[in-house]
Amino acid sequence: MATRKKAAVPPPPPPPPRTLFEKIWDSHVVHRQDDGTCVIYIDRHLVHEVTSPQAFEGLRMAHRPVRRPEATIALADHNTPTTDLSQGIPDEESRIQVETLEKNVAEFGVPYFGLQDPRRGIVHVTGPEQGFTLPGTTIVCGDSHTSTHGAFGALAFGIGTSEVEHVLATQTLIQKPAKNMRVAVEGNLPLGVTPKDVILAIIAKLGTAGGTGYVIEYAGRVIRDMTMEGRMTVCNMSIEAGARAGLIAPDETTFQYLFGRPNAPKGGAWDLALGQWRRLPSDKGAHFDTHIELNGSDIPPMVTWGTSPQDALPITDVVPDPANAPDEARREAWTRSLAYMGLTPGTKLVDVPIDRVFIGSCTNGRIEDLRAAAEIVKGHKVASTVSAMVVPGSGLVKAEAEKEGLDKIFLEAGFEWRIQGCSMCLAMNADRLEPGQRCASTSNRNFEGRQGRGGRTHLLSPAMAAAAAIRGTLADVRDFQ
Amino acid sequence: MEKFTTLRGVAAPMPMVNIDTDMIIPKNFLKTIKRTGLKDGLFNELRWTADGQKKDFVLDQPAYQNAKIIVAGPNFGCGSSREHAPWALLDFGIRCVISESFADIFYNNCFKNGILPIKVPKEIIDKLMDDASRGSNAVIEVDLEKQEIKGPDGGTVHFDIDPFRKHCLLNGLDDIGLTMEKKPEIDDFEARQKESQPWLYAAE
Numbered sequence: 001m002a003t004r005k006k007a008a009v010p011p012p013p014p015p016p017p018r019t020l021f022e023k024i025w026d027s028h029v030v031h032r033q034d035d036g037t038c039v040i041y042i043d044r045h046l047v048h049e050v051t052s053p054q055a056f057e058g059l060r061m062a063h064r065p066v067r068r069p070e071a072t073i074a075l076a077d078h079n080t081p082t083t084d085l086s087q088g089i090p091d092e093e094s095r096i097q098v099e100t101l102e103k104n105v106a107e108f109g110v111p112y113f114g115l116q117d118p119r120r121g122i123v124h125v126t127g128p129e130q131g132f133t134l135p136g137t138t139i140v141c142g143d144s145h146t147s148t149h150g151a152f153g154a155l156a157f158g159i160g161t162s163e164v165e166h167v168l169a170t171q172t173l174i175q176k177p178a179k180n181m182r183v184a185v186e187g188n189l190p191l192g193v194t195p196k197d198v199i200l201a202i203i204a205k206l207g208t209a210g211g212t213g214y215v216i217e218y219a220g221r222v223i224r225d226m227t228m229e230g231r232m233t234v235c236n237m238s239i240e241a242g243a244r245a246g247l248i249a250p251d252e253t254t255f256q257y258l259f260g261r262p263n264a265p266k267g268g269a270w271d272l273a274l275g276q277w278r279r280l281p282s283d284k285g286a287h288f289d290t291h292i293e294l295n296g297s298d299i300p301p302m303v304t305w306g307t308s309p310q311d312a313l314p315i316t317d318v319v320p321d322p323a324n325a326p327d328e329a330r331r332e333a334w335t336r337s338l339a340y341m342g343l344t345p346g347t348k349l350v351d352v353p354i355d356r357v358f359i360g361s362c363t364n365g366r367i368e369d370l371r372a373a374a375e376i377v378k379g380h381k382v383a384s385t386v387s388a389m390v391v392p393g394s395g396l397v398k399a400e401a402e403k404e405g406l407d408k409i410f411l412e413a414g415f416e417w418r419i420q421g422c423s424m425c426l427a428m429n430a431d432r433l434e435p436g437q438r439c440a441s442t443s444n445r446n447f448e449g450r451q452g453r454g455g456r457t458h459l460l461s462p463a464m465a466a467a468a469a470i471r472g473t474l475a476d477v478r479d480f481q
Numbered sequence: 482m483e484k485f486t487t488l489r490g491v492a493a494p495m496p497m498v499n500i501d502t503d504m505i506i507p508k509n510f511l512k513t514i515k516r517t518g519l520k521d522g523l524f525n526e527l528r529w530t531a532d533g534q535k536k537d538f539v540l541d542q543p544a545y546q547n548a549k550i551i552v553a554g555p556n557f558g559c560g561s562s563r564e565h566a567p568w569a570l571l572d573f574g575i576r577c578v579i580s581e582s583f584a585d586i587f588y589n590n591c592f593k594n595g596i597l598p599i600k601v602p603k604e605i606i607d608k609l610m611d612d613a614s615r616g617s618n619a620v621i622e623v624d625l626e627k628q629e630i631k632g633p634d635g636g637t638v639h640f641d642i643d644p645f646r647k648h649c650l651l652n653g654l655d656d657i658g659l660t661m662e663k664k665p666e667i668d669d670f671e672a673r674q675k676e677s678q679p680w681l682y683a684a685e
């Protein structure tokens with residue numbers, strides 16, 4: 001046997017390339033079981049009035065404190081009135097829920113933005129605005145649209161109330177890693193096409209369960225060119241494709257947005273943070289289980305016709321015929337949707353009359369959304385058959401819009417200008433559709449009854465909602481540009 | 482949390498696809514600050530007309546009033562994260578949902594409440610849906626330990642489930658208690674993170 005030469009110790013192999021998701025995941029594992037189940041650390045937790053009362057009650061019964069109150073922000077958004085806050089909350093059940101939150105945050109020492117605090121807004125608008133949402137962090141909230149915060153390169157997902165309690169008590173969650181999907185949108189968006197149209201087109205392609213079990217990383221030129229507001233709109237609706245989280249690699253746009261925000265790092269810590277954040281984007285050669293590609297230039301302004309967010313079509317299209325459905329299950333679903341929506345196959349979408357317009361929600365209630373809508377509205381009037389309202393996503397968005405005079409544009413056109421909150425996105429407060437009413441809405445769900453029992457929802461972008469308000473039917477925003 | 486070992490009961494067929502959590506429990510029932518008492522909210526808008534008339538929804542038909550199992554179309558529980566959905570199912574007496582696929586958050590929420598969500602392939606769902614349509618004579622048995630579903634005609638099918646989740650459900654374990662045992666590891670993690678990312682602790 002030949003004598004073995006004493007070789008120099010070989011250099012360690014380079015670490016395998018990782019996705020953005022894998023980097024965040026790996027850096028948050030507290031404990032890993034043999035079967036892959038992990039205890040992962042949660043950096044940030046947003047709490048609202050609807051999904052938290054039972055969690056605090058659970059802590060109280062087990063005599064457990066909140067482990068890190070300062071890693072949490074609580075506020076009320078789902079139930080709050082949008083017309084007048086000076087009288088408190090008239091609806092008794094809503095009031096009890098908000099009062100319960102106030103009692104709980106006081107007892108457990110959790111930071112709270114009160115009803116009159118201008119920072120109060122929809123959780124997914126307030127978190128980013130405060131710089132509470134930061135790249136590379138893990139963020140949860142008892143709300144499925146927590147995926148919004150992924151726009152910053154944060155791993156953010158919705159959880160149930162038992163998990164809210166788990167996070168409050170331990171600042172961790174028990175999880176298994178998700179699969180990686182990359183959705184690339186290349187090219188350029190045509191005039192009149194917005195981030196909302198992009199995400200509706202993606203969901204139409206993936207289907208409402210296409211993202212189940214995945215974290216979606218959005219990439220490509222169209223995404224890179226988007227502002228933070230636009231990226232949030234895209235990540236927000238990841239859950240409508242079944243994905244628990246959406247992610248976008250942080251870049252200069254992200255850093256510029258964050259710089260100087262109240263909870264963002266300051267001074268030397270900012271430079272230290274930047275150094276770490278720049279290492280977050282997926283490595284070259286990182287493995288994605290699934291790839292999807294869309295060309296931005298092919299995406300037209302979109303609108304939904306049915307009762308699932310995947311039922312989205314170009315505004316130039318017609319109401320589909322169940323006879324042409326791809327399979328039996330779809331045929332049944334389409335038939336049911338059309339009956340609920342009161343639509344006839346073959347009707348041009350631009351001929352569908354509407355009764356209400358809602359501009360707002362955590363999908364499209366940010367300043368840029370209001371600017372886009374105001375630009376279309378300016379110099380026009382809301383159709384006489386339509387009642388339309390704008391509900392800013394937070395008190396700060398409202399103040400900024402008022403500073404820019406957007407409120408005047410909306411009011412002069414005949415829109416109502418409301419106080420911030422979730423409002424008619426889910427109609428837990430007084431803002432809701434009456435049975436049979438049809439609404440052009442910038443929110444994220446068109447499920448049966450979502451905006452009020454019997455109400456019919458068409459999802460679209462803020463600019464498209466504005467166009468619909470003026471014309472009194474679903475409308476192609478490009479006719480207004 | 483109540484243990485789940487075996488379950489024997491009538492299964493209600495709900496072949497619709499994408500049954501979302503807004504359907505399972507509409508928003509007006511989310512104003513509660515309790516976990517219980519949500520039975521009447523379950524599938525409320527499918528069960529009652531706006532003026533309070535019963536619509537003869539499957540769970541109100543005599544054969545299914547005591548159903549303990551739902552056999553459902555794919556993507557059950559999609560949409561909102563509301564845990565009120567499993568709470569309402571539980572309050573009605575449903576301890577098991579069988580479907581081709583579930584939405585992630587709902588699936589997860591079931592395990593926190595002693596409800597067993599079972600994923601099986603389409604052929605098996607089709608068979609179980611037929612069985613369930615036979616009404617109260619068609620009793621289905623679920624054995625979590627053995628990971629088996631026994632149909633009314635005696636045939637059994639196997640189902641897969643994550644071993645850790647199975648263990649927790651069989652023993653009715655409380656997640657928070659389990660994680661609390663890892664306190665030293667959580668403390669260590671925080672100490673390291675505070676060093677490398679001090680800005681995440683700036684408010685403390």
Ligand code: SF4
Pocket residue numbers: 077078122123124143145361362363421422425426443444
């Ligand atoms: S705006 Fe709508 S989707 Fe967003 S958090 Fe509020 S209710 Fe949920």
